């Protein structure tokens with residue numbers, strides 16, 4: 001039988017990196033690559049120390065570190081083993097999630113790339129859906145013949161259902177006449193730009209903010225104007241008076257995580273009425289809140305000045321390609337006409353399938369289940385990283401901002417990659433160069449055990465950076 005003692009562990013004795021860290025790093029890479037599989041037994045610290053000609057403390061320190069990170073587990077009296085993901089999840093001490101409806105078991109493991117555990121933001125967990133509901137929705141969509149002229153507003157049945165969903169979940173008084181079905185937020189931004197922007201216009205975007213909004217507006221010929229953001233969200237005082245539109249994320253500012261307080265929402269709307277600008281409200285994270293319920297959407301406070309964009313990308317999967325645009329009926333009509341002119345549309349069969357998921361309550365059930373799952377991951381991030389750095393935006397969404405001194409950011413990203421933790425490049429979110437405040441850490445697409453492991457690695461890197 002193969003044993004770890006046969007594997008080529010090489011330690012660099014003259015390196016400034018302690019031998020125990022080198023050994024822990026080697027073992028981590030072997031576990032990530034699958035060379036050491038779940039359940040495999042590791043040699044005793046005495047045996048491995050002798051094999052590597054190092055002191056036993058080097059091995060015990062490496063093992064202890066990997067225990068803390070959740071990679072290893074001890075079985076009483078029988079040694080040290082590579083942890084299985086499911087068991088690692090059970091060891092977290094967190095309460096189990098509410099009983100889920102019967103569904104086809106799907107693997108709990110994160111998608112492991114050769115780079116390791118993915119903590120980049122904007123990626124939801126797409127492996128834990130209700131398989132039976134998904135198939136049923138597609139069977140119903142397939143029962144209908146394909147249509148010959150796509151409705152630029154979207155399917156009437158889906159628009160009715162979305163109106164009900166928005167009234168219930170976002171407390172906005174909308175009817176189907178206010179709604180146009182998009183292929184997601186990116187498509188919604190482009191349709192707004194098509195209707196409102198063009199050469200010679202100025203479009204405000206939050207800085208830091210969602211890079212897709214900057215790119216889409218610039219591609220439609222507008223001048224992109226960065227608008228400062230503080231702890232609570234976009235800063236209203238000092239907004240220019242000549243913007244055609246302002247893109248904002250009041251539910252959970254992307255990426256700092258603030259929630260725009262009501263008085264500031266009122267001031268923002270007053271600014272829009274004064275200046276004649278439209279506000280494009282990206283409502284992308286409103287569904288996932290962990291402390292208190294969401295504030296009502298901006299759109300509900302003044303439907304004449306706001307276009308609200310929603311998406312299924314976080315609540316179901318980005319691959320589905322369905323979202324919605326809600327606005328004043330005249331603007332929705334104009335967008336629908338322009339949409340026809342550029343032959344843009346949302347797939348009919350996809351809309352039929354989504355309508356069935358909404359109609360049967362499958363989407364709501366999925367959302368409730370995922371809210372619990374994400375809450376556990378978020379709790380793990382806060383528990384492990386909270387003591388080593390200031391976290392922002394941890395009360396909602398699928399990411400947090402971990403504040404770091406500017407000169408430490410690049411170092412941590414690089415060293416994390418060496419240890420199998422994939423992080424976003426924070427520069428992408430800031431319009432102003434050199435301004436990043438920290439790391440944007442997404443916990444949507446890694447399993448709970450992987451989130452814990454990766455956070456232990458990050459905590460150590462932050463402590464020593």
Ligand SMILES: Cc1ncc(COP(=O)(O)O)c(C=O)c1O
Nearest residue numbers: 122184185186210254284311313
């Ligand atoms: C701020 C923000 N808005 C919206 C989205 C979703 O966009 P789409 O619906 O185009 O997938 C994301 C995804 O990462 C996001 O980060």
